[in-house]
Amino acid sequence: MTRRPTLAVVGATGAVGEVMLQILSQHADVWGDIRLVSSPRSAGRKLAVRGEETEVAALTEEVFEGVDIAMFDVPDEVSAQWAPIAAAKGAVVVDSSAAFRMDPDVPLVVPEINPHAVRLRPRGIVASPNCTTLAMIVAAGALHAEFGLSELVVSSYQAASGVGRAGAETLRAQLSLVAGTELGAAPGDVRRVLGEDTGPFPAPLALNVVPWVGTYGQDGWSSEELKIRDETRKILDLPQLRVSATCVRVPVLNTHSLAVHARFEHEVTVPRAHEILATAPGVVLFDDPAAGNFPTPADVVGTDPVWVGRVRRSLDDPQGLEFFVSGDNLRKGAALNTAQIAELVAAEFMPL
Amino acid sequence: MTRRPTLAVVGATGAVGEVMLQILSQHADVWGDIRLVSSPRSAGRKLAVRGEETEVAALTEEVFEGVDIAMFDVPDEVSAQWAPIAAAKGAVVVDSSAAFRMDPDVPLVVPEINPHAVRLRPRGIVASPNCTTLAMIVAAGALHAEFGLSELVVSSYQAASGVGRAGAETLRAQLSLVAGTELGAAPGDVRRVLGEDTGPFPAPLALNVVPWVGTYGQDGWSSEELKIRDETRKILDLPQLRVSATCVRVPVLNTHSLAVHARFEHEVTVPRAHEILATAPGVVLFDDPAAGNFPTPADVVGTDPVWVGRVRRSLDDPQGLEFFVSGDNLRKGAALNTAQIAELVAAEFMPL
Ligand SMILES: NC(=O)c1ccc[n+]([C@@H]2O[C@H](COP(=O)([O-])OP(=O)(O)OC[C@H]3O[C@@H](n4cnc5c(N)ncnc54)[C@H](OP(=O)(O)O)[C@@H]3O)[C@@H](O)[C@H]2O)c1
Ligand SMILES: NC(=O)c1ccc[n+]([C@@H]2O[C@H](COP(=O)([O-])OP(=O)(O)OC[C@H]3O[C@@H](n4cnc5c(N)ncnc54)[C@H](OP(=O)(O)O)[C@@H]3O)[C@@H](O)[C@H]2O)c1
Numbered sequence: 001m002t003r004r005p006t007l008a009v010v011g012a013t014g015a016v017g018e019v020m021l022q023i024l025s026q027h028a029d030v031w032g033d034i035r036l037v038s039s040p041r042s043a044g045r046k047l048a049v050r051g052e053e054t055e056v057a058a059l060t061e062e063v064f065e066g067v068d069i070a071m072f073d074v075p076d077e078v079s080a081q082w083a084p085i086a087a088a089k090g091a092v093v094v095d096s097s098a099a100f101r102m103d104p105d106v107p108l109v110v111p112e113i114n115p116h117a118v119r120l121r122p123r124g125i126v127a128s129p130n131c132t133t134l135a136m137i138v139a140a141g142a143l144h145a146e147f148g149l150s151e152l153v154v155s156s157y158q159a160a161s162g163v164g165r166a167g168a169e170t171l172r173a174q175l176s177l178v179a180g181t182e183l184g185a186a187p188g189d190v191r192r193v194l195g196e197d198t199g200p201f202p203a204p205l206a207l208n209v210v211p212w213v214g215t216y217g218q219d220g221w222s223s224e225e226l227k228i229r230d231e232t233r234k235i236l237d238l239p240q241l242r243v244s245a246t247c248v249r250v251p252v253l254n255t256h257s258l259a260v261h262a263r264f265e266h267e268v269t270v271p272r273a274h275e276i277l278a279t280a281p282g283v284v285l286f287d288d289p290a291a292g293n294f295p296t297p298a299d300v301v302g303t304d305p306v307w308v309g310r311v312r313r314s315l316d317d318p319q320g321l322e323f324f325v326s327g328d329n330l331r332k333g334a335a336l337n338t339a340q341i342a343e344l345v346a347a348e349f350m351p352l
Numbered sequence: 353m354t355r356r357p358t359l360a361v362v363g364a365t366g367a368v369g370e371v372m373l374q375i376l377s378q379h380a381d382v383w384g385d386i387r388l389v390s391s392p393r394s395a396g397r398k399l400a401v402r403g404e405e406t407e408v409a410a411l412t413e414e415v416f417e418g419v420d421i422a423m424f425d426v427p428d429e430v431s432a433q434w435a436p437i438a439a440a441k442g443a444v445v446v447d448s449s450a451a452f453r454m455d456p457d458v459p460l461v462v463p464e465i466n467p468h469a470v471r472l473r474p475r476g477i478v479a480s481p482n483c484t485t486l487a488m489i490v491a492a493g494a495l496h497a498e499f500g501l502s503e504l505v506v507s508s509y510q511a512a513s514g515v516g517r518a519g520a521e522t523l524r525a526q527l528s529l530v531a532g533t534e535l536g537a538a539p540g541d542v543r544r545v546l547g548e549d550t551g552p553f554p555a556p557l558a559l560n561v562v563p564w565v566g567t568y569g570q571d572g573w574s575s576e577e578l579k580i581r582d583e584t585r586k587i588l589d590l591p592q593l594r595v596s597a598t599c600v601r602v603p604v605l606n607t608h609s610l611a612v613h614a615r616f617e618h619e620v621t622v623p624r625a626h627e628i629l630a631t632a633p634g635v636v637l638f639d640d641p642a643a644g645n646f647p648t649p650a651d652v653v654g655t656d657p658v659w660v661g662r663v664r665r666s667l668d669d670p671q672g673l674e675f676f677v678s679g680d681n682l683r684k685g686a687a688l689n690t691a692q693i694a695e696l697v698a699a700e701f702m703p704l
Contacts, residue, residue, distance in 0.1 A: 251559065309563070312571055
């Protein structure tokens, strides 16, 4: 069989979906039909993909008729319910939600790191990692391949759009209220002006940082922090890896960053780490702080790779390396990785 | 000798100076005369302290005539030049700049941790730590006293006012330009609108995070990151302590935060860490994430203590503890700690 597979994009109208349609329009076109799907709320809207206006259909069993590959860019509970239905209809599901990532029968794939894992998918579902894991794992994985990772301590600087459209809209609205005022220096005044309604965030985000992302996990850890640990272990196939993450939301619209402290089994050097990162696929090395070159969301947003800078060896530990990564949470952190996985699956339909 | 010492506040017109005048007006009044000093730029201005309008004098040798204690809240190079002059005139200098912190003949004092150190001051100068060190050290020091600290990995979320008035003004101006626009989602658009002039920061700060604070240190480390390591070692008298810091500026006006990963010589438990932090002087424990209680700058700004939350034991290490701290960089991070040191010295003038 050699044919262009039919693709469904479920959640085409969301923050990830919007970027997915751009990517589908820009990447080499491997697709036959592309169907766009959303909830009944957005059904009937017309969106451009590959230069064609395409009508969005409401999610039903019927939309998967004849679909070879279905990308799911929808909330966890929607994926949990509908991905198995799509798979039962014969589609290979590539899911960007958290619903199946830790299912032992679902591979969790980062094409730069474990592309082979995509082929073993007993449930017909392949999962794409969390956006925060993705911002860090491509660089950490490349270093691991040479030095052998033994511990990660990471702190995140996560953008508002990590919770979807509503997140970015909330931050924009809050910034309009505080900008041009004297607010932010006196106790409580940001809360007073922004009011009780902090949208999808558990505290005001404008002029603030919020050290809580996701839901309550266990023993004081947030779900997002546990995801970084669990997903990193699964992707790198290091079930005992020590991981401590602290996840913090910052008033940035798009692009997550992480400060990473990595400990390895072997001694590391900055020159060798630079060589590895400079040639790792999906990574841009941008590391010359004396010249003002380090990754920031303002420069990284809208680009495909993750950017790495601030690479330095721990001063008190020859096996320790520090670095700072920034990656667009809607691109490599979501749509791009999902598209890359889907393209791996699509290649099965079109053997060389 | 029992008398109220005469105080000079050098840098009374700066960001730290402004908060210092509030503190001097609010704390128990132990002072005789208070003289306000600035550069010739601000000399002649009248500022309120202890309810009285007081004229600001330009910095000269003469202003130290008869001064017992001189607080310096001025740039490093001004302290470096003028603190020894004030000391030669007989004043005890309490310096909030970095000029003398690592001088072996100058004690580096955090009154909650090493108040005794204030008495041994061969140069007549006492130094107050960097604002980022101060946001973390009160909590870390209390835990160290019980568990024995062996390693710190910290990532900071530092406010614009950490570089003084110019920092806060730059962030406000940038926010006015980006708020209400669609900027921030496309590559390069924040830079395009804000232009080349990013003020005292090496990159745009609005809608961004900037992983570079201070000047170039060594081997890729920033001066701010090295300060955290050096000052923590000196304050806790742990010259071999392993410290890895990553310092990042965030679009917050006042109040620095840090995500802290601490490793101890002894096993830690969260209940015991909570007990220690709940009773540690200068610390507020605010740790119930399920109820939405964790420190954020919006709640901490303008308050004296450092707030600690997100306390949890490392999942893979019974000797590891994670926590998140926020402290107002202009209060405990600067003016308050300097005032506390000055009050310790003032007590020498008024024995019980
Ligand atoms: N944002 C990120 O950085 C990021 C990163 C990695 C993974 N993810 C994951 O990607 C998924 C999508 O996130 P997002 O940020 O794009 O969210 P979003 O902006 O809120 O978009 C949600 C999408 O799901 C659709 N949807 C919601 N409920 C539905 C239902 N009952 N049936 C069918 N479609 C439904 C929405 O359609 P309507 O327009 O009809 O409402 C919309 O297209 C989530 O699982 C998220 O965890 C997000
Ligand atoms: N901001 C923080 O969070 C923080 C925290 C810890 C420590 N510190 C340290 O505290 C010091 C002051 O910082 P800041 O944030 O208050 O800075 P700032 O807002 O820029 O204020 C600087 C102050 O120094 C005065 N000054 C400058 N040059 C002078 C000179 N040649 N002679 C006399 N006075 C001079 C200024 O007077 P004019 O009004 O006349 O210019 C002003 O009062 C710095 O060493 C800083 O590193 C700051």
